[in-house]
Amino acid sequence: GAVVSQHPSWVICKSGTSVKIECRSLDFQATTMFWYRQFPKQSLMLMATSNEGSKATYEQGVEKDKFLINHASLTLSTLTVTSAHPEDSSFYICSARTGTGNLYVDNEQFFGPGTRLTVL
Amino acid sequence: LAKTTQPISMDSYEGQEVNITCSHNNIATNDYITWYQQFPSQGPRFIIQGYKTKVTNEVASLFIPADRKSSTLSLPRVSLSDTAVYYCLVGLSGGYNKLIFGAGTRLAVHP
Numbered sequence: 001g002a003v004v005s006q007h008p009s010w011v012i013c014k015s016g017t018s019v020k021i022e023c024r025s026l027d028f029q030a031t032t033m034f035w036y037r038q039f040p041k042q043s044l045m046l047m048a049t050s051n052e053g054s055k056a057t058y059e060q061g062v063e064k065d066k067f068l069i070n071h072a073s074l075t076l077s078t079l080t081v082t083s084a085h086p087e088d089s090s091f092y093i094c095s096a097r098t099g100t101g102n103l104y105v106d107n108e109q110f111f112g113p114g115t116r117l118t119v120l
Numbered sequence: 121l122a123k124t125t126q127p128i129s130m131d132s133y134e135g136q137e138v139n140i141t142c143s144h145n146n147i148a149t150n151d152y153i154t155w156y157q158q159f160p161s162q163g164p165r166f167i168i169q170g171y172k173t174k175v176t177n178e179v180a181s182l183f184i185p186a187d188r189k190s191s192t193l194s195l196p197r198v199s200l201s202d203t204a205v206y207y208c209l210v211g212l213s214g215g216y217n218k219l220i221f222g223a224g225t226r227l228a229v230h231p
Contacts, residue, residue: 004163034218043207044164044221093163095219109219111156111163 002028004096006112013084014120020080021115023094029074030096034109035067038091050077084119091116124208129226138195140225142208145189153184153191156207158224164207168193203229 003026013019023033031052036044048058048069056069068080077096081088095109125143132138144153152171156164168175170182170191181194195202207224 006163036221043223046218046220049218091161095163109166111165114161114163116161 002026002096002110004030004094004110004112006092006094006115008115009113010116010118012118012120015085016083018080018082019084019117020078021092021094021117023077023079023096023112025075025096025110028096028110030077031074032097033071033077034095035069035077035079036093036095038093038114044093047079081117084117086119089117089119124210124222126206126208126222126225128223129228131228131230132198133230134199135197138198138202138227138229140193140195140206140208140227141190142193143190144208144210147188147210151188151210153182153188154209154211154219155180155182155191155193156209156221158205158207164221167206198227198229200229200231203227 005024005026007022011019033050035047037047038044046059047062047067048056050056050069050071052071052074058064066082068082071077077094079092091114093112093114095111097109123146152169154169155167157167158164168177168180168182170184172184172188175182183192193206205224205226207221209219209221211219
């Protein structure tokens with residue numbers, strides 16, 4: 001099956017610094033990628049939808065200036081947590097899918113392994 | 121987007137069949153039903169997807185009644201390694217494909 005990787009798998013940073021997380025589709029081109037955040041014992045929360053070559057679409061309540069998303073190529077999307085604070089500590093997961101534009105094609109997203117961010 | 125309702129948790133024993141039911145009363149005509157499995161500190165893993173009736177693959181079966189307002193994920197002969205959170209999602213395929221995760225069902229398989 002399709003493989004999505006994330007880097008780094010975990011990161012610890014000081015409060016006030018910025019952290020960049022990469023999401024790559026290894027064996028397919030992903031016109032659309034998604035970023036999720038997951039707190040302990042909770043479900044995944046969709047943060048934003050990233051489309052190659054265009055601005056990301058953020059979910060309500062997600063600060064676009066805080067969480068910068070860049071989808072510069074068909075295989076790479078990055079999420080930058082700017083001026084990170086302890087409350088940003090979470091598990092960040094990306095997913096990717098190809099966009100065929102066909103409503104009757106099975107809808108499957110391929111998820112990355114996640115990145116654990118700890119802000120001290 | 122159709123909202124889904126699943127049991128918060130379930131317990132089972134090794135070798136038993138587990139059925140997890142998901143309600144999605146507001147499912148739209150073009151929506152597909154997808155189930156994911158998630159282990160701690162890992163990304164979700166696709167299990168199975170269907171539109172109507174029954175779908176079976178090497179790990180699970182998905183039963184969808186005619187009205188499509190619910191679906192049941194069936195895991196045959198579970199093992200300890202099936203202990204995970206299972207999410208039922210409903211959404212459009214193709215161009216509009218935002219997936220919203222509900223609370224999921226935490227399945228614990230006991231020896």
